Amino acid sequence: xxxxxxxxxxxxxxxxxxxxFNCTYSNSASQSFFWYRQDCRKEPKLLMxxxxxxxxxxxxxxxxxxxxxxxxLLIRDSKLSDSATYLCVVSPAVENNDMRFGAGxxxxxxx
Amino acid sequence: SAVISQKPSRDICQRGTSLTIQCQVDxxxxxxxxxxxxxxxxxxxxxxxxxxSEATYESGFVIDKFPISRPNLTFSTLTVSNMSPEDxxxxxxxxxxxxxxxxxTQYFGPGxxxxxx
Numbered sequence: 001x002x003x004x005x006x007x008x009x010x011x012x013x014x015x016x017x018x019x020x021f022n023c024t025y026s027n028s029a030s031q032s033f034f035w036y037r038q039d040c041r042k043e044p045k046l047l048m049x050x051x052x053x054x055x056x057x058x059x060x061x062x063x064x065x066x067x068x069x070x071x072x073l074l075i076r077d078s079k080l081s082d083s084a085t086y087l088c089v090v091s092p093a094v095e096n097n098d099m100r101f102g103a104g105x106x107x108x109x110x111x
Numbered sequence: 112s113a114v115i116s117q118k119p120s121r122d123i124c125q126r127g128t129s130l131t132i133q134c135q136v137d138x139x140x141x142x143x144x145x146x147x148x149x150x151x152x153x154x155x156x157x158x159x160x161x162x163x164s165e166a167t168y169e170s171g172f173v174i175d176k177f178p179i180s181r182p183n184l185t186f187s188t189l190t191v192s193n194m195s196p197e198d199x200x201x202x203x204x205x206x207x208x209x210x211x212x213x214x215x216t217q218y219f220g221p222g223x224x225x226x227x228x
Binding site: 032034041042043044045046049087099101102103104 | 112152153154156203210214215216217218219220221222224
């Protein structure tokens with residue numbers, strides 16, 4: 001079993017749609033959780049951290065369920081510019097020298 | 112965040128040769144990392160570049176193939192030695208930075224796209 005698993009997609013949605021991605025992780029001792037965004041031929045960029053209480057940043061909402069070991073990302077009112085690959089990242093430590101990356105979920109937002 | 116540059120941005124190399132990739136960050140950082148990302152795949156950690164000591168390599172990666180230097184807190188190099196076509200990949204450096212709430216995360220350089228013929 002992979003340490004971090006994501007549905008690879010692709011997810012093809014129209015502009016304005018709401019889309020949700022899930023990610024599961026195998027290490028129950030994991031402490032830090034993130035969503036990164038990676039555009040085609042670019043480096044991954046931090047989108048948001050994921051906190052136990054859940055957190056929201058504009059149109060993006062991240063949730064963490066420790067009991068079930070999954071993380072979710074919800075994107076509301078999708079924009080064309082949201083098209084990218086979204087990477088789920090998990091670390092067993094708060095001090096981050098051991099990040100494990102999911103393979104990514106590809107999203108395409110269409111006009 | 113951190114501003115990270117990598118050189119070269121891309122290269123095409125002949126098998127059997129070696130390529131050294133440079134990573135420069137705009138501030139002093141304790142932790143620097145080197146990753147590889149093959150087409151359609153996620154990131155695989157090659158090693159952690161430690162300042163003042165040898166790099167720490169992940170399973171499947173060895174110093175003879177991927178020697179790393181870390182002469183100071185803002186710079187590191189990764190060499191891909193005796194290259195074969197299987198080494199064709201994107202190589203990314205990253206640095207760990209402290210976020211609010213005492214959690215570290217990583218910021219990535221733009222990557223080096225390597226093609227080995």
